[in-house]
Amino acid sequence: MCKLTDHIGRSFKVLRVSLLDKCNFACTYCVYEDGLTAAIQKPVVLSSDELVDLIGRLHDVLHLQTIRLTGGEPLLYPDLPKLVTGIRQLGIHDIKMTTNGFLLAKKVSSLQEAGLRSVNVSLDALSESSFYRVTKRAGLKQVIEGIIAAQKMGLEVKINTVVMAGENDQEILPLLDFAFRHGIKIRFLELMGMGHLFGDTDSKFFSRQALLERISSVYTIDEQAKKYGDTATYWNTACGYSFGIIANDSHPFCADCNRLRLDAQGNIYGCLSSNTPIPLREVSSQKGLEAGLYAALGQKQMQFSGSEMSMLTIGG
Template identity: 35%
Template sequence: MKDSCNRTIDYIRISVTDRCNLRCLYCMPEEGIAPLRHEDILTYQEIVRICEASARLGIRKVKVTGGEPLVRKDIEVLIKELAQIPGIEDVTMTTNGCLLKEKAAELKAAGLSSVNVSLDTLDPQRFARITRRDSFDSVMEGIKSAQAAGLKVKINCAVMEDLTKEEVLAFARFSMERKIPVRFIEMMPIGQGKNYKAMENDDLAGILSEAFGALKESRKVKGNGPAVYYTWGDETGFIGFISAVSHKFCRTCNRVRLTSDGFLKLCLDSPAGVDIKGPLREGISDDGLFDLMNQTIRNKPESHHFEEDQGETGPNMNQIGG
């Protein structure tokens, strides 16, 4: 479908929980956040209905997120149902990878095509500082299991100011050795993320080109989002940049988000959207749900305003849907 800015909206990110087994510095305070009550989050049946309406609207790609989606019981059951919806062409997931070793084969069998694993460092000690948990080995085992199961794997690295040149190069070598694309994601001023600044992606590119030679844009790596991928030399490694703040991509934004408590959110940097859980539980028809989502998505904001002072910290990413 098209919104009022003539953008094709074909991608929905669905948060299935606000709970997480890590406490990353830029995402949650150390003490955590009081989680939603179980009855306040969408049921799998409600999520499937929303995705069926989404498919009628022309949405073709679904990303399952959290919080941490793998902490929700029987998540593979939901994946299977989503993958079977007529019109949905790709179901993927973003995860911290801690539980991926146990779940990878089931997720692949259910119809999941790929996982994006959030991993901000390859240094176990720095990992423990960032996540406030000692789970580095579990994440690495999860990545291996995902590849062995036949899932496509990408790494998401949230760029914080203390990311060193050595770590940037370590991720490049990791990409070359494991044949896994690594995406550097610019820190966004959302929730706890407002407390951190990021190394500019242009500086990251400079570090890579100095070590490996001139970078060249690559179209070999495809995704559902805004990452621009680069490679070098013999093209064994791939680095992606997602620069929502310094290089706005709003004019090509193709996504909406569904929070775990049923709010259809049109932009990370806007309150625009509509509650869907209420109408669902009040008995809205399938056609009524289609109309509600259609009218709402058409009014997707033209742009975010991360470059402006946002004032208060606001909700954290685990509450919005990462």
Template identity: 40%
Template sequence: MIVDRQGRRFRNLRVSLTAACNYACSYCVPNGKRLVAAQDELPADTLARGVAYLIEAAGIERLRITGGEPLISPRLDAFLAAVAQLALQDITLTTNGQLLSRKLPQLQAAGIRRLNVSLDTLDPLAFRRIARGGDLATVLAGMQQARALGMQIKVNMVPMRGQNLDQVLPLLDYCLEQGFELRFIELMRMGHLARDHNAFVQQFVGLDSLLELIGQAHAYQQVDAPLDATALRYQIPGRGHFGVIANESVPFCRTCSRLRLSSTGWLHGCLSSNNRHYVGDLLAKPRHEALPALQRLLVKALADKQELAFSGGVTVMKVIGG
């Protein structure tokens, strides 16, 4: 097991199946152009082998499948079938929900029981303005169908001044009524927002402002969350829960257990670091050759983590998964 001086280790792996996305969200890409798949994206069996090697080399326990948008990847079905056979405590998937209805049979067959759906507004016009693609009604229908199959759903919202701050309470009420858990994610200084400080500051909504807004309509209380959780968790008595991923206001770097594997075979130990470590060549090697080399790279990836707080990074989030 690889552990740093703060006692951190990698427990959670996020695998990006593809950099491609059928949205072009304003906080992710600045020019409205949808990201496309990289030419050198690894085959599904190679990515799945990477997960298997990382379980053994790093002690990975939980897997989240991300993108881009994983549901548009031609690798999805084969990857799901492969990782379903691995010794993982939990497999979840993050999606924008646009293709959820179509892909639910495959997800259910692979044993996926928990989903994270990115949704920033219940206003159809604002939805099109922020996502720059897709259809709100299709997403909501997919979520309802997933819930009917017994899947647990968390909804991820990025509140932004001038774009969707008026949707905080409507979306929270909707999620409480539907039995979904809403998680507010503070805007991150990633990609173009890491370079454009003014744009970031103008749109950023911090934890205190968010809780003040929620407190105008709901009484809430903070409840316990796992030590390495990214979200602060709150309960609205008799209604349900919501969370806030306050990466700027209340950094969680000291307890971060996340590792990311890109669709092109790069390991990212920290979103705030520009360092990355190529493992694509190792994944073609037999286990006895790959594991020692992989462990050496994992030591470097763990050292990339910030000591105290998230400081931003120029990498586009969609390339390496949320």
């Protein structure tokens, strides 16, 4: 058994698993404006049994603590409760999911029963017009219903909001108020240069500083110390609530990254900025698996630089 660490001593206990590279939304920060048709037609590659087997072999080497299920849209994945149950039976109990929330209200009960503990729901607007402009889908009501349903089922719920200048930045304060009213953590994300936005985020980029200026115009805020391995820095408000900002561009947090990524084809990536897949699906030996993991660790960077790979493929 090897102790797997990278060149600066980081170990990796979190595995983000992209279950499929299709989605029922076509968010502008994820796919091209006309990308909805392509986004919903790609096939599922790995079955739940295949994924559980591969995750189990990775767990034997990495001693994983957390699995985060992503996509595309993970709620489109067949046999999702079976997959969650299989992961839990590996001895990994911190199972989380990032979703657009459109199908969440219908599926959250079976997922909670299977062992899902936490959901991050992408919600980029509270007005129908802004929601449609970002997602190209009229589904705001269903997403909000999903958030409330997950909360009622006892899951930890967080809201993720990608902020884009001139597109949904007017939604920052309404979303903050919504989260505070419902007792839900919200994190605002800087736009990332991935896929079709690689090298082309300037016109829509809304920085951490701009976010703080907007929020502090209404709330008195106080920054918390960032926890090791967290992607977000949090601020407390004088009214007793808190919010986070994931500032991948203006305030990189790569130095304490503890995550690896597995895509729907069974390829592993050490870094979101790498678009070089390392295939593990057909690797059967422990030695071969460890070699693939070491190659993935070699991709690790100290600062996010973006990639031509779409978020639809790797799940953020």
